[in-house]
Amino acid sequence: MTTVVNQVRRAFYRDSVALMRISRAVAALPGVGDAALMIGSTTNKKLMQDAGLLNADGEGASPNDLVFAVTADTLENANSALAEAARLLDEPSTSEQGDARWHPKSLDTALSQLPGANIALISVPGEFAAAEARRALNRGLHVMMFSDNVPVADEVALKQDARARGLLMMGPDCGTSIIGGVPLAFANVIARGDIGIVGASGTGLQEVSTLIARHGGGVSHAIGVGGRDLKQAVGGITTLMAFDALDRDPGTRQIVLISKPPEASVANAVLERIGQSDKKVSICFIGTGEMRVPPNAALFSDLRSTAESALGGKRIGWQGTAPSPAELARRVGRGRTRVRGLFSGGTMCAEAQVFFGRAGVEVTSNVPIPGVREADAGSREGNVLLDLGDDEYTVGRPHPMIDATLRNRMLAETLADDRTAVVLLDVVIGYGAHADPASELVSALPDARARQAVVITSVCGTEDDPQSYSRQARVLEDAGVVVAPSNAHAAEIALDVLRALA
Amino acid sequence: METDKLLQSEVRVINIGLAEFAHDLERCDVPVVHVEWSPPAVGDPRIAALLAKLGG
Structure with missing residues (x-):
C-alpha cells in the first residue's frame, strides 16, 4: 500500500538544482x-499528478509556494521523509544551495553592489525569464539566458530590442559561452587563443572548444546564441551580431560557426556576412549537405572536422593505438547486434547520426538529422541514438549533465537487453556539469566480466576543468569503458564493432 | 560599440537564477553578484512581464 503525502510551504522559493539535490536525498x-520538491506552478503540479505524487494539499499550491511530495510504504516513512526534506531546506550552511550570506533580491540592488556589471546570466524558470531579460537590457546589460521554454515571440522581441541597444542577447536556451576566458554556465576551462566561436549549440560549442584546447589551440571568445537563433523566425540576429563583434576583435584571427543547418534565407544572410570578412571561417552545419560558401570559409558537417580546420588542419586521433574492433567484438554476447546511444548532449547525438549516415548504417533518433528516421517511442528497434537532454526526458527533471539518474537507469536496462551489442555515450565535464560524471556512470555498470556489450564514450572536457579530463578518462577505462578521443571517434569505433560482428 | 566593449573588458556578472552558476564564477575569481530570485507578482508570469515592460 503506497501512501502519498504532500506538504506546502507558502511563499518559499529555491532554485531547481538545489531542490533536485534534496529530492534525491529524500528519495533514498x-x-x-x-519524492519531489517543486514550486507549485501549473506545469509542475501536472508533472506531480502524472507521477502519482500529488494530492489535494499540493493541488492548492500557487507558483509562489513550494510543494513537498512523497510516496512511501507507510505514513510514518512518508512523514520522516518530509521532515528530512524540511531539515535540508532550512540548513543553509549544509545545503548545497550555497551559503548563508546575504544576497540582493532585486537587479537594481545587485547593480549597486557590482558597479560596471556587464552581463546578466539568467536561469530562472522559462515563464519568468523574458521579464528578467527585459529588465537587464533596460539597464544596459548584455544577457545570457540559460532558461528554456521561452516563447519564440519573446525571443524575437528581446533580440530586436537588444540589437537596437547594441547589446548581445545570448539565448534563450543558451547553455554555453566563454567571454574573455570566463566560462559562463556549462563551459570548460579553455586556453586563451585566437579562435573565436559562435555557437547555436551548447554541447557543439563545448566539443569543438575542448578539442581545440586539448590539441594545442586556444579560444578568444565563444559566444552562445541559443538553439533557435538561426531559425527563420529569429533570423540569426545574435549570430550576426556575435560574428560582427568577433570580426572586429583584434584578438580573434579566425572564426568558427556551429549550428544545425539553418533555413535557406537565414543561411544566405549568414554566408553573405561571412563573405565580407577577411578572417578564415570554419562553418559546422551538423549533418548538412552541399552548400556554396564564400572563398574565406570551409563547410563541415561534423564537429571534429570543424575543430581540425580551426587547428590549421591538425589531425585529431587516438593517443597510441586505436582499440581493435575485432577484439571489442569478442566482448559482445551471442546474437547481440544493435547500437543504442544514450547521449546527454543533443549535438553529440546529431554528430553520431552523421557518421552512421556516412557509413550507410540505418539508425533512428528522437532528434533525427535530415535523412534519419524519427525513433518511434513505443518500439525502438534497430540502432537507436537518443538525446536524453531533449524535452521528452527533461520536463520536471534536471538535465542529464547534472543528474545521471535517468541515464543510469536506461544504461542498466540497455545493457541487460540481449539485443544490445554497443552502448554509445558522452561524458561532458566542465563548469555546470556533474562533479564526477565518470564515477556516477560507472556505478550503473555491471562488472566488466559480466557485461555482454561494449560501452564506448568520449569525454568532452579539458585537463584544467574541475573534474580533470585525465581523471575522468581513467575512471572510465578502469571500468572497461572504451574512451574515444572525440565524439566522432566514439561513433566510428561503434560502427567498426558493428562491422566486425557482421 | 557595446559588443566590442564587452569583448575587451573584464566580465562582471549579475547572476539571476541557479546559485551554482554564481559559485562557479566565484571559483574563477570573476566578479559576480547573485540575486536571490523568487517568482514576482504573486507568481503570475503575465504580470511579471508587464512590470518589466514598465521598467520595474
Whole structure:
C-alpha cells in the first residue's frame, strides 16, 4: 500500500538544482518510493499528478509556494521523509544551495553592489525569464539566458530590442559561452587563443572548444546564441551580431560557426556576412549537405572536422593505438547486434547520426538529422541514438549533465537487453556539469566480466576543468569503458564493432 | 560599440537564477553578484512581464 503525502510551504522559493539535490536525498530514505520538491506552478503540479505524487494539499499550491511530495510504504516513512526534506531546506550552511550570506533580491540592488556589471546570466524558470531579460537590457546589460521554454515571440522581441541597444542577447536556451576566458554556465576551462566561436549549440560549442584546447589551440571568445537563433523566425540576429563583434576583435584571427543547418534565407544572410570578412571561417552545419560558401570559409558537417580546420588542419586521433574492433567484438554476447546511444548532449547525438549516415548504417533518433528516421517511442528497434537532454526526458527533471539518474537507469536496462551489442555515450565535464560524471556512470555498470556489450564514450572536457579530463578518462577505462578521443571517434569505433560482428 | 566593449573588458556578472552558476564564477575569481530570485507578482508570469515592460 503506497501512501502519498504532500506538504506546502507558502511563499518559499529555491532554485531547481538545489531542490533536485534534496529530492534525491529524500528519495533514498527507507520506505520512500518517489519524492519531489517543486514550486507549485501549473506545469509542475501536472508533472506531480502524472507521477502519482500529488494530492489535494499540493493541488492548492500557487507558483509562489513550494510543494513537498512523497510516496512511501507507510505514513510514518512518508512523514520522516518530509521532515528530512524540511531539515535540508532550512540548513543553509549544509545545503548545497550555497551559503548563508546575504544576497540582493532585486537587479537594481545587485547593480549597486557590482558597479560596471556587464552581463546578466539568467536561469530562472522559462515563464519568468523574458521579464528578467527585459529588465537587464533596460539597464544596459548584455544577457545570457540559460532558461528554456521561452516563447519564440519573446525571443524575437528581446533580440530586436537588444540589437537596437547594441547589446548581445545570448539565448534563450543558451547553455554555453566563454567571454574573455570566463566560462559562463556549462563551459570548460579553455586556453586563451585566437579562435573565436559562435555557437547555436551548447554541447557543439563545448566539443569543438575542448578539442581545440586539448590539441594545442586556444579560444578568444565563444559566444552562445541559443538553439533557435538561426531559425527563420529569429533570423540569426545574435549570430550576426556575435560574428560582427568577433570580426572586429583584434584578438580573434579566425572564426568558427556551429549550428544545425539553418533555413535557406537565414543561411544566405549568414554566408553573405561571412563573405565580407577577411578572417578564415570554419562553418559546422551538423549533418548538412552541399552548400556554396564564400572563398574565406570551409563547410563541415561534423564537429571534429570543424575543430581540425580551426587547428590549421591538425589531425585529431587516438593517443597510441586505436582499440581493435575485432577484439571489442569478442566482448559482445551471442546474437547481440544493435547500437543504442544514450547521449546527454543533443549535438553529440546529431554528430553520431552523421557518421552512421556516412557509413550507410540505418539508425533512428528522437532528434533525427535530415535523412534519419524519427525513433518511434513505443518500439525502438534497430540502432537507436537518443538525446536524453531533449524535452521528452527533461520536463520536471534536471538535465542529464547534472543528474545521471535517468541515464543510469536506461544504461542498466540497455545493457541487460540481449539485443544490445554497443552502448554509445558522452561524458561532458566542465563548469555546470556533474562533479564526477565518470564515477556516477560507472556505478550503473555491471562488472566488466559480466557485461555482454561494449560501452564506448568520449569525454568532452579539458585537463584544467574541475573534474580533470585525465581523471575522468581513467575512471572510465578502469571500468572497461572504451574512451574515444572525440565524439566522432566514439561513433566510428561503434560502427567498426558493428562491422566486425557482421 | 557595446559588443566590442564587452569583448575587451573584464566580465562582471549579475547572476539571476541557479546559485551554482554564481559559485562557479566565484571559483574563477570573476566578479559576480547573485540575486536571490523568487517568482514576482504573486507568481503570475503575465504580470511579471508587464512590470518589466514598465521598467520595474
